[in-house]
Amino acid sequence: MVAQFINDDLLAEQWLQSYLKANEDIFDFKIIKPEIIAWIESNIKLPRTSSEYSGHFSYDLTPYWKEPVSHMHPNSPVRTISIMKCVQSGATESVIIPVILYSMSEDPCSMLLTAGDLSLAKDTVEKRIDPVILESGLSHLLRPHVVKRANNRSGDTGESKEFIGGSFRARGTQSATAFRQFPAKKVWADDYDAAPRELGKEGSVRGLIEGRQNSFGDKAKSNYISTPTETLTSNINEMFMLGTQKAWHWPCPHCGTFVKVEFKIEREDGNIAGIVWSTDNKNRLIPSSVAFMCPNCANTIQEKSKYELNINGIWVPGTDSPVERLHESYHFCGLALPAGFTGWVKIVEEFLQANPPGGRTNVKKLKTWNNLRMGLPFAETGETPRVNELMQNTRKYFPGVVPDVTCAADCNGSIIMLTLACDLNGIMDKDNEDVRLDWEILAHTTTGATYSVDHGSIGTFKRLRERTKEEQERDFERDKWTLTHNVKNSVWDTFEEVIKKEYPMEGGNFMSISITVVDTGFSEKLAMSFIQKMKQDKVLIYGVKGRTEATFRKIGRDTSAITRAKEHPNSLYILEVNQMKDDLAQMMKLREGSDGSQPNGFMNFPESRDGKYTMKSYFSHYEGERRTEEIKEGNVLGFKWDKKNSSSQNHFWDVRIYNNAAPMIYLDVLKRSDPRYKMLTWEDFVMLVSDL
Numbered sequence: 001m002v003a004q005f006i007n008d009d010l011l012a013e014q015w016l017q018s019y020l021k022a023n024e025d026i027f028d029f030k031i032i033k034p035e036i037i038a039w040i041e042s043n044i045k046l047p048r049t050s051s052e053y054s055g056h057f058s059y060d061l062t063p064y065w066k067e068p069v070s071h072m073h074p075n076s077p078v079r080t081i082s083i084m085k086c087v088q089s090g091a092t093e094s095v096i097i098p099v100i101l102y103s104m105s106e107d108p109c110s111m112l113l114t115a116g117d118l119s120l121a122k123d124t125v126e127k128r129i130d131p132v133i134l135e136s137g138l139s140h141l142l143r144p145h146v147v148k149r150a151n152n153r154s155g156d157t158g159e160s161k162e163f164i165g166g167s168f169r170a171r172g173t174q175s176a177t178a179f180r181q182f183p184a185k186k187v188w189a190d191d192y193d194a195a196p197r198e199l200g201k202e203g204s205v206r207g208l209i210e211g212r213q214n215s216f217g218d219k220a221k222s223n224y225i226s227t228p229t230e231t232l233t234s235n236i237n238e239m240f241m242l243g244t245q246k247a248w249h250w251p252c253p254h255c256g257t258f259v260k261v262e263f264k265i266e267r268e269d270g271n272i273a274g275i276v277w278s279t280d281n282k283n284r285l286i287p288s289s290v291a292f293m294c295p296n297c298a299n300t301i302q303e304k305s306k307y308e309l310n311i312n313g314i315w316v317p318g319t320d321s322p323v324e325r326l327h328e329s330y331h332f333c334g335l336a337l338p339a340g341f342t343g344w345v346k347i348v349e350e351f352l353q354a355n356p357p358g359g360r361t362n363v364k365k366l367k368t369w370n371n372l373r374m375g376l377p378f379a380e381t382g383e384t385p386r387v388n389e390l391m392q393n394t395r396k397y398f399p400g401v402v403p404d405v406t407c408a409a410d411c412n413g414s415i416i417m418l419t420l421a422c423d424l425n426g427i428m429d430k431d432n433e434d435v436r437l438d439w440e441i442l443a444h445t446t447t448g449a450t451y452s453v454d455h456g457s458i459g460t461f462k463r464l465r466e467r468t469k470e471e472q473e474r475d476f477e478r479d480k481w482t483l484t485h486n487v488k489n490s491v492w493d494t495f496e497e498v499i500k501k502e503y504p505m506e507g508g509n510f511m512s513i514s515i516t517v518v519d520t521g522f523s524e525k526l527a528m529s530f531i532q533k534m535k536q537d538k539v540l541i542y543g544v545k546g547r548t549e550a551t552f553r554k555i556g557r558d559t560s561a562i563t564r565a566k567e568h569p570n571s572l573y574i575l576e577v578n579q580m581k582d583d584l585a586q587m588m589k590l591r592e593g594s595d596g597s598q599p600n601g602f603m604n605f606p607e608s609r610d611g612k613y614t615m616k617s618y619f620s621h622y623e624g625e626r627r628t629e630e631i632k633e634g635n636v637l638g639f640k641w642d643k644k645n646s647s648s649q650n651h652f653w654d655v656r657i658y659n660n661a662a663p664m665i666y667l668d669v670l671k672r673s674d675p676r677y678k679m680l681t682w683e684d685f686v687m688l689v690s691d692l
């Protein structure tokens with residue numbers, strides 16, 4: 001009986017029930033379990049090595065964890081506890097470990113701890129749980145043959161422990177087999193965002209975990225704990241939304257209102273409260289200025305009051321009708337961390353690194369900051385870019401004119417090159433040739449801001465669904481164009497004129513196109529022969545096409561945006577279009593600084609004239625695509641851009657992608673033209689041409 005008990009938990013549970021029944025008198029004194037917080041504070045001791053707070057464990061520094069922990073008491077009806085948290089939150093030390101030890105001692109049962117993978121779970125046991133068991137003098141609870149001593153690990157893998165009346169197991173969430181064959185009354189799913197969304201045919205990890213708990217009914221308890229990641233696929237965010245959505249609140253020492261601990265809080269008058277700060281005239285943070293502004297009374301609170309604020313803090317639910325019954329969910333933000341951990345100044349500094357004043361937002365840094373510091377999920381711009389704000393970047397120059405004077409007046413230095421790009425669309429069947437070439441000329445400046453110079457279309461092709469009813473009725477009147485060379489209505493002849501034209505500048509001079517890039521994705525053969533022909537005329541011209549094998553951009557991958565195509569290394573470049581579209585979407589969001597300065601990548605446009613640069617003819621194309629996540633088996637592999645719907649037009653958006661690639665191609669060609677330029681950067685190049 002005893003031998004089987006060690007190896008078979010199902011039997012162990014049954015055995016425990018009969019044992020408890022037979023010994024009701026003996027166990028009477030433990031039927032009313034001690035209050036969990038009091039037990040932990042008087043029994044748990046932290047070893048000197050694991051924490052700077054060694055000695056008797058206390059919730060004085062982390063009082064916010066008392067409520068979730070108290071729901072682990074068998075008398076609490078709460079079934080599920082979800083904690084979405086920042087890093088350094090102390091959830092492992094304060095929520096997981098003490099409750100496991102409490103359960104071993106006072107409420108023995110079968111327990112399961114999961115982490116992203118088995119070795120992480122074992123690490124938690126060996127490096128964090130075992131030392132606390134030893135330090136707290138609770139080793140006697142473990143069955144002798146598995147008592148863990150630092151110098152004697154034989155027979156113990158750190159994956160399981162047995163103690164009177166229960167067992168403990170550590171598992172990784174990567175494989176379904178890890179969950180089979182044993183029951184678990186209490187479960188801690190740590191690092192829950194690392195769990196796959198689905199484990200193939202086995203279903204969701206939550207389903208598998210809670211499947212282990214079926215035999216315990218309402219007495220089972222599940223904890224889901226994690227720092228969140230991507231909004232749409234974050235496991236912990238999903239759990240948080242199913243529960244009571246509680247947030248930590250402080251009592252304002254000025255007005256007494258309980259206020260949510262949040263970085264940015266919009267006040268009723270539209271002003272912003274939460275963390276406030278000032279910068280000096282060089283945009284550097286003034287550390288002493290960092291404070292927390294009460295959204296109710298607008299008085300500021302200093303960080304040194306944090307201990308007092310936390311001691312008197314409370315959890316406030318974010319919803320009064322949670323989706324799931326008996327599910328308490330908590331969001332904990334790094335602003336409430338106790339002294340000795342990352343403080344407000346560092347948090348603001350990191351925020352400013354992600355959002356440099358007057359500069360471009362670094363989305364990767366902002367995501368990391370949101371996840372790790374705020375404990376919040378983050379949606380990488382999944383939305384369609386908006387053009388209303390982009391249209392406000394219209395300046396006082398006309399289409400077809402190079403705005404050198406405007407550029408200097410905008411403090412963007414000088415215009416260093418004009419690039420021309422085109423996108424091709426249409427039908428090239430044997431008996432039906434009907435195409436259109438859309439082009440744009442872009443001026444690139446020394447500061448990285450750009451000015452659109454002109455745009456146009458050659459040819460009349462439109463997809464049926466893009467045509468208005470009137471256009472459809474009058475379609476027979478339309479002149480059709482072709483990509484075929486040396487025939488009437490060949491788009492190439494007209495495009496050649498655009499390439500070779502000299503463009504007037506505001507200052508009175510003329511400027512020609514430095515480099516032309518042609519989309520070869522539609523008809524590579526005909527486009528390449530045009531490129532070869534132009535090359536004979538000493539025109540700097542290259543073909544471009546999007547990478548086809550990688551249809552989406554992998555997360556966290558920052559590859560070179562352009563590479564030479566193997567099949568035409570001297571005349572064709574492959575573009576990482578999804579990456580370049582991410583960048584363009586960011587550029588569209590750029591705003592002028594308060595002093596009117598334009599950040600690197602800022603996009604300027606001429607006034608609308610003769611049907612050019614209107615919403616319909618031009619700007620709407622920038623809203624034609626939408627960024628979507630590439631999800632496989634519940635995991636976000638990356639992002640890609642797709643047309644919003646079949647009738648949305650995206651030609652000038654594509655043309656801009658090619659125009660943004662053009663200076664990179666120019667630089668690449670220059671680097672290969674002379675060994676002295678091999679290491680040339682864009683910044684070097686700008687200096688070089690600015691000195692001319």
Ligand SMILES: [Zn+2]
Nearest residue numbers: 252255294297
């Ligand atoms: Zn107040």
